[in-house]
Amino acid sequence: MIQRHRSALLIGPTLILVAGCGLSAGASPSASPSPTEPPSPSLAVVTSPTPGSSSPAVCPPLPSTGPLASDTLIDAKLEQFPLGSRLVLTFGPKSGQPLNPTSELKAAQPPFYVGESGQTLRVAGDHTYQLRLDGQWISDASGQPTYTGDSDLKSATGTIREAVMNDASEGVISWILGTVGNGCVSMRSDTTAGQRLIVEVLGG
DSSP states (O other): OEEEEEEEEEETTEEEEEEEEEEOTTOOOOSSOOOOOOOOOOOOOOOOOOTTOOSOSSOOOSSEEEEOSOSOEEEEEEEEETTEEEEEEEEOSOOOSSOOOEEEEEEOOSOEESTTSOOEEOOOSSEEEEEEEESOOOBOTTSOBSOOSOSEEEOSSSSEEEEEEEEEETTEEEEEEEEOSSOOEEEEEEOBTBEEEEEEEEOO
């Protein structure tokens, strides 16, 4: 008795069903059998991004930590690019102080507070993350803050809707990010245009 079965071949993004025939366990052999063919090699299944998707198949794990090339934050801005949004932090020359600058990005849940004031901070977006910079030179020798940029960055579109600096004291600078969508969130250093730390949130 002949039973029909189907095997699936994945060629690029297209799934092709190939019909074939096989013999059941109790079927009689053919009068003139054909030469035995070697078994077909198995196909490895590799996870890849869905066509048209901006997120990779596997997101980098959080928390993400790493060293910083400088301890002096001088600028911050939100940028949009075709796959999502990014927070770009720019650092100046090192202060020369005995500091060990590091960064950590992690998922975080409210409530959030402004420094140690106890004032509750509300951040736009569906998901929230904290970017913590340790070993930072907060103010210069005259007591003036080294970072003079905006402490509340907002965007009506994109995957990062808001980034708020909620603390800058005792060598620690903290940013809270509010995001939308379910795309990957990652952190990386960049030295193509000075010393920069970039947090990217992809669409998804």
